[in-house]
Amino acid sequence: xxxxxxxxxxxxxxxxxxxxxxxxxxxxxxxxxxxxxxxxxxxxxxxxxxxxxxxxxxxxxxxxxxxxxxxxxxxxxxxxxxxxxxxxxxxxxxxxxxxxxxxxxxxxxxxxxxxxxxxxxxxxxxxxxxxxxxxxxxxxxxxxxxxxxxxxxxxxxxxxxxxxxxxxxxxxxxxxxxxxxxxxxxxxxxxxxxxxxxxxxxxxxxxxxxxxxxxxxxxxxxxxxxxxxxxxxxxxxxxxxxxxxxxxxxxxxxxxxxxxxxxxxxxxxxxxxxxxxxxxxxxxxxxxxxxxxxxxxxxxxxxxxxxxxxxxxxxxxxxxxxxxxxxxxxxxxxxxxxxxxxxxxxxxxxxxxxxxxxxxxxxxxxxxxxxxxxxxxxxxx
Amino acid sequence: xxxxxxxxxxxxxxxxxxxxxxxxxxxxxxxxxxxxxxxxxxxxxxxxxxxxxxxxxxxxxxxxxxxxxxxxxxxxxxxxxxxxxxxxxxxxxxxxxxxxxxxxxxxxxxxxxxxxxxxxxxxxxxxxxxxxxxxxxxxxxxxxxxxxxxxxxxxxxxxxxxxxxxxxxxxxxxxxxxxxxxxxxxxxxxxxxxxxxxxxxxxxxxxxxxxxxxxxxxxxxxxxxxxxxxxxxxxxxxxxxxxxxxxxxxxxxxxxxxxxxxxxxxxxxxxxxxxxxxxxxxxxxxxxxxxxxxxxxxxxxx
Numbered sequence: 254x255x256x257x258x259x260x261x262x263x264x265x266x267x268x269x270x271x272x273x274x275x276x277x278x279x280x281x282x283x284x285x286x287x288x289x290x291x292x293x294x295x296x297x298x299x300x301x302x303x304x305x306x307x308x309x310x311x312x313x314x315x316x317x318x319x320x321x322x323x324x325x326x327x328x329x330x331x332x333x334x335x336x337x338x339x340x341x342x343x344x345x346x347x348x349x350x351x352x353x354x355x356x357x358x359x360x361x362x363x364x365x366x367x368x369x370x371x372x373x374x375x376x377x378x379x380x381x382x383x384x385x386x387x388x389x390x391x392x393x394x395x396x397x398x399x400x401x402x403x404x405x406x407x408x409x410x411x412x413x414x415x416x417x418x419x420x421x422x423x424x425x426x427x428x429x430x431x432x433x434x435x436x437x438x439x440x441x442x443x444x445x446x447x448x449x450x451x452x453x454x455x456x457x458x459x460x461x462x463x464x465x466x467x468x469x470x471x472x473x474x475x476x477x478x479x480x481x482x483x484x485x486x487x488x489x490x491x492x493x494x495x496x497x498x499x500x501x502x503x504x505x506x507x508x509x510x511x512x513x514x515x516x517x518x519x520x521x522x523x524x525x526x527x528x529x530x531x532x533x534x535x536x537x538x539x540x541x542x543x544x545x546x547x548x549x550x551x552x553x554x555x556x557x558x559x560x561x562x563x564x565x566x567x568x569x570x571x572x573x574x575x576x577x578x579x580x581x582x583x584x585x586x587x588x589x590x591x592x593x594x595x596x597x598x599x600x601x602x603x604x605x606x607x608x609x610x611x612x613x614x615x616x617x618x619x620x621x622x623x624x625x626x627x628x629x630x631x632x633x634x
Numbered sequence: 635x636x637x638x639x640x641x642x643x644x645x646x647x648x649x650x651x652x653x654x655x656x657x658x659x660x661x662x663x664x665x666x667x668x669x670x671x672x673x674x675x676x677x678x679x680x681x682x683x684x685x686x687x688x689x690x691x692x693x694x695x696x697x698x699x700x701x702x703x704x705x706x707x708x709x710x711x712x713x714x715x716x717x718x719x720x721x722x723x724x725x726x727x728x729x730x731x732x733x734x735x736x737x738x739x740x741x742x743x744x745x746x747x748x749x750x751x752x753x754x755x756x757x758x759x760x761x762x763x764x765x766x767x768x769x770x771x772x773x774x775x776x777x778x779x780x781x782x783x784x785x786x787x788x789x790x791x792x793x794x795x796x797x798x799x800x801x802x803x804x805x806x807x808x809x810x811x812x813x814x815x816x817x818x819x820x821x822x823x824x825x826x827x828x829x830x831x832x833x834x835x836x837x838x839x840x841x842x843x844x845x846x847x848x849x850x851x852x853x854x855x856x857x858x859x860x861x862x863x864x865x866x867x868x869x870x871x872x873x874x875x876x877x878x879x880x881x882x883x884x885x886x887x888x889x890x891x892x893x894x895x896x897x898x899x900x901x902x903x904x905x906x907x908x909x910x911x912x913x914x915x916x917x918x919x920x921x922x923x924x925x926x927x928x929x930x931x932x933x934x935x936x
């Protein structure tokens with residue numbers, strides 16, 4: 254059997270124009286009263302993909318998930334799963350199963366009965382149900398809890414039962430609504446990897462709704478970033494982080510320094526952006542095409558900015574002088590806030606790769622911030 | 635000193651409900667029980683022996699010597715009584731089931747209604763309590779009598795051609811009990827359904843369960859504590875019901891409340907009617923204890 258790693262390294266059906274999507278969401282709109290929860294949204298999700306819908310609460314991600322499960326009907330547009338139009342198909346006849354944010358475990362049934370519930374609905378023979386339930390309990394490592402009721406389990410155990418219950422039916426697609434939302438941080442991190450392994454081993458398609466970007470970045474093959482019922486960008490975690498397509502996405506994911514400016518010169522694959530203060534004209538790779546005089550944003554992640562006491566020797570890099578205004582120490586890394594002459598704050602993160610530093614940077618030190626021409630990205634949207 | 639006052643006053647707070655129970659439940663019960671051990675007499679009060687505290691210890695001792703279980707023996711000898719008890723239990727049981735059939739859908743509808751109109755619906759269920767119970771039962775006479783509203787309507791609608799004879803039958807008693815006790819059943823069921831997480835039903839549907847089957851597998855079992863509480867709240871008072879069978883029931887309607895009333899007022903036999911009351915109480919202790927246990931169990935599972 255191929256390992257998860259080698260599978261994932263080569264897994265990119267969205268780059269293949271020949272690949273048929275497993276789930277097609279075509280121009281779907283959902284309106285509640287006078288509130289548009291999902292606005293003319295189109296997405297394609299591929300077989301065996303781990304797909305994340307990421308956004309703040311109220312962005313429409315849960316409504317979209319509920320439409321896939323069949324609890325809500327789209328106001329317009331259509332949803333195809335495995336080539337079949339889902340219009341009018343009730344939840345109990347869809348090839349999908351959902352894991353609820355509250356887990357929705359049946360409180361009057363044992364763990365075993367909860368897992369067997371969906372199988373009984375399918376009219377599976379009794380012996381087969383027992384085998385499958387035992388298999389599921391083993392998969393989520395809850396063999397000794399089979400006879401317990403949900404209220405006798407810890408949060409993490411309940412989450413596993415919920416997971417076992419919805420994978421027991423071997424659905425084509427598993428929908429997960431904030432699957433790790435109720436777990437504490439440590440457990441959440443462990444469970445992320447378990448979910449990924451499970452998804453790979455069972456060969457399922459996962460659609461996960463989350464508001465936690467770390468969770469989405471860790472687990473998903475691709476992330477759809479949603480805002481106000483629309484998809485802002487669909488891309489792999491690395492693309493979303495390193496090549497956001499808009500100011501919204503750059504701001505939403507991770508930490509970022511955003512410079513507003515005007516493109517003043519375009520030559521040789523480079524763009525000069527005049528930021529209008531601190532004598533700072535940023536010279537950057539022309540990652541997005543623009544015209545001279547156009548208002549653009551330049552986004553650069555804090556860890557791509559270097560700090561030094563002396564001006565950088567290489568005059569071709571972008572550099573500005575400022576003083577250290579704030580220092581946030583996180584253990585693994587430190588984020589320095591540098592105040593430039595104009596009052597603008599630049600965040601620079603540095604990894605604490607060694608335990609002790611001679612002459613560490615301190616408050617009010619005068620420092621230079623510098624970055625290469627390929628360190629940031631031009632945003633025109 | 636202040637500590638002492640505080641501890642006394644905190645004990646007083648606990649004492650109040652006990653004192654209440656002692657004065658208004660235990661002492662009246664002991665008096666009734668004492669009368670049930672006496673025998674009927676042409677006197678005021680109409681039974682003997684009457685304990686005369688003025689006679690001192692000797693008189694009390696003498697009175698105790700005259701107590702007997704004769705009245706209880708009498709209850710077992712005359713089939714009227716056990717028939718009345720049985721018939722009361724039966725009428726109460728049937729009424730409870732009918733109330734459940736009518737009340738559950740009402741409670742379900744209320745719990746699934748939009749949250750904004752739920753308080754209004756709740757108000758409507760409680761609203762009948764604002765008029766006298768007696769007047770509401772009288773109103774049913776006007777509806778059910780041969781020339782009453784119901785028959786007039788059915789005749790007008792050509793559903794029947796001779797008036798239905800409902801008043802003064804057990805049917806009228808069932809209607810009266812269902813109507814009067816409906817809120818006691820609707821409210822506990824509503825409260826257990828309203829607490830229920832609706833995503834459980836969605837989860838059942840998601841796992842392949844059609845809505846009707848999801849109701850019986852998820853919703854109904856989870857509302858059982860409410861159903862049990864509601865049924866006991868209807869059954870227990872219905873067994874001893876007097877007003878409804880007296881006003882709506884006929885001469886063939888045998889209920890222990892009516893028997894007790896006629897022993898007391900028609901026969902002026904206080905001792906036998908007291909014995910009837912004591913036995914009724916003992917009969918009801920069984921369902922009350924069952925009710926308490928199911929409540930305690932429901933509390934424990936929460």
